[in-house]
Amino acid sequence: MKKYTYTDKKDTRSGFGAGLLEAGKRNEQVVALCADLIGSLKMQDFIAAFPERFFQTGIAEANMMGMAAGLTIGGKIPFTGTFANFSTGRVYDQIRQSIAYSNKNVKICASHAGLTLGEDGATHQILEDIGLMKMLPGMTVINPCDYNQTKAATIAIAEYEGPVYLRFGRPVVPIFTDPDQKFEIGKAWMVNEGADVSIFATGHLVWEAIQAGEILAEQGIDAEIINIHTIKPLDAEAILASVRKTGCVVTAEEHNRLGGLGDSVAQVLATQLPTPQEYVAVDDSFGESGTPEQLMTKYGLDAAHIVEAAKRAIKRKTKSAVSAL
Amino acid sequence: MTTDIDELKSIASQVRRDIVRMVHGCQSGHPGGSLGCTDYLVALYFSAMNHDSEFNMDGIGEDLFFLSNGHISPVFYSVLAHAGYFDKAELATFRKLGTRLQGHPTTHEHLPGVRIASGSLGQGLSVAIGAAQAKKLNKDASLVFTLHGDGELQEGQIWEAAMYAPHNKIDNLIAAVDVNGQQIDGSTKNVLSLGDLHAKWTAFGWDVLETQGNNMEFLLSTLAEAKSRTGQGKPIVILLHTEMGYGVDFMMGSHKWHGVAPNDAQLAQALGQLEETLGDY
Numbered sequence: 001m002k003k004y005t006y007t008d009k010k011d012t013r014s015g016f017g018a019g020l021l022e023a024g025k026r027n028e029q030v031v032a033l034c035a036d037l038i039g040s041l042k043m044q045d046f047i048a049a050f051p052e053r054f055f056q057t058g059i060a061e062a063n064m065m066g067m068a069a070g071l072t073i074g075g076k077i078p079f080t081g082t083f084a085n086f087s088t089g090r091v092y093d094q095i096r097q098s099i100a101y102s103n104k105n106v107k108i109c110a111s112h113a114g115l116t117l118g119e120d121g122a123t124h125q126i127l128e129d130i131g132l133m134k135m136l137p138g139m140t141v142i143n144p145c146d147y148n149q150t151k152a153a154t155i156a157i158a159e160y161e162g163p164v165y166l167r168f169g170r171p172v173v174p175i176f177t178d179p180d181q182k183f184e185i186g187k188a189w190m191v192n193e194g195a196d197v198s199i200f201a202t203g204h205l206v207w208e209a210i211q212a213g214e215i216l217a218e219q220g221i222d223a224e225i226i227n228i229h230t231i232k233p234l235d236a237e238a239i240l241a242s243v244r245k246t247g248c249v250v251t252a253e254e255h256n257r258l259g260g261l262g263d264s265v266a267q268v269l270a271t272q273l274p275t276p277q278e279y280v281a282v283d284d285s286f287g288e289s290g291t292p293e294q295l296m297t298k299y300g301l302d303a304a305h306i307v308e309a310a311k312r313a314i315k316r317k318t319k320s321a322v323s324a325l
Numbered sequence: 326m327t328t329d330i331d332e333l334k335s336i337a338s339q340v341r342r343d344i345v346r347m348v349h350g351c352q353s354g355h356p357g358g359s360l361g362c363t364d365y366l367v368a369l370y371f372s373a374m375n376h377d378s379e380f381n382m383d384g385i386g387e388d389l390f391f392l393s394n395g396h397i398s399p400v401f402y403s404v405l406a407h408a409g410y411f412d413k414a415e416l417a418t419f420r421k422l423g424t425r426l427q428g429h430p431t432t433h434e435h436l437p438g439v440r441i442a443s444g445s446l447g448q449g450l451s452v453a454i455g456a457a458q459a460k461k462l463n464k465d466a467s468l469v470f471t472l473h474g475d476g477e478l479q480e481g482q483i484w485e486a487a488m489y490a491p492h493n494k495i496d497n498l499i500a501a502v503d504v505n506g507q508q509i510d511g512s513t514k515n516v517l518s519l520g521d522l523h524a525k526w527t528a529f530g531w532d533v534l535e536t537q538g539n540n541m542e543f544l545l546s547t548l549a550e551a552k553s554r555t556g557q558g559k560p561i562v563i564l565l566h567t568e569m570g571y572g573v574d575f576m577m578g579s580h581k582w583h584g585v586a587p588n589d590a591q592l593a594q595a596l597g598q599l600e601e602t603l604g605d606y
Contacts, residue, residue, distance in 0.1 A: 063454075063486045069455060
């Protein structure tokens, strides 16, 4: 088992800010828009470097999405920045018609996703955004796990042609991925190989899954951990290959259990390789105020809950399911 | 590009024939607003706009038009076809399975001349502002035009965009509002009053022009005036006073023909009032 350690912690949104600056340096067509949340989105460095390529829209997200669609006409690569809630639910129809259906090369970059936004409470803690975005035909949905991966993903989506939803967050979390990684959209990342259970995690839950893997190892359970940073298009090949080895699955995400990574994985498995699966996700509820750590514990999104889910999944492995492999 | 009024009127007559035939052909669609906006779109595509029918999505170096009230797609399609973007025979496929001429305009089927999907109202002004910003970044001096329904102004996004454009001196943009006073459920006065539109746009910081939207002479002079006011720090909006259903007497002045197709007898009656000038598709 590969041991993951970290020496530094940062917020993934800062990875976005660093990636946006780098993408802007590499391609002068990259432009950015923000709806009155420059500091929260860590867009200051891009703005300082390229003031003429930045558009402050004020608190008007619908207009921002429409403008982003329009900026692509003329060759620009627009990155929009606001909280995940205001990047998706608030502007769903603008994204649907002006961006997704119109197939515009817009990068919808969403910070403060999920419960880890913390004290602001449920109005701002969207737990439905992955579902909303993945249902849109042609939309790519990415949820990276740490600062380095978010930075790499931001650079990668600038080079990709088509609409993308990039989801990241506010809390300071361990940096454990390679600073020089090449981010491949749609390619799952093998964190740790194992034989007893597949843990597919996305976003902040990847680090929790790594912690869970260590706890499970101490108990003699060999977990395979895979980072599904791209929820759409889903790396079905990697999922199936892993499940053929392990025969049971845990999915882990900071999202409603309805419509998120877990459902995407379940759809692949139900149609191609029916497998016992346990969800680590929010059980169809809104969030509430609290510290990120308190909320992740209360709503069952931490290493301890992944461990329990892994044990349940292993218990559900039946002879017939195994023999079907 | 022409300033010959008779020629423009003759094109408009054929476009109106196309509209009623298209809507009749599939027994659905929106003839009222299409007929009312025919003169404006003809004035744009055959006189005011510098555009290239060899379609290129980015439209660098040419004027762009965005139809925000996408339900008046029949007039848009007919004008695009006559302007050379695609064969006018394709107008016969309007709203039929497999067509590029979807009920509401879309880029999805790659119909030349369409740069954004529209239909869900209120989004086109924002898109046009984005395109206008791209032109400024590209040092492209050409202009961006839009058209909106007056009922569409009830959408909140319009006013987000209306606030943005003057603040950011989007002065390469000429928006237009089809002020026909009608919407699906009745007159705008009864459904949700728009109030003093001239005062509203002025208060938001726009340079406001008004004209008779079914008078070709007035349209050309107003568009010339609007173009002369670009580049002066303000976006421009033209309030087009039109009559829904203009050109077909029994469709005029009523919201009842907003989204209703004529039957065979009504088609014949309508075509009797519209001279065939360029040949039916």
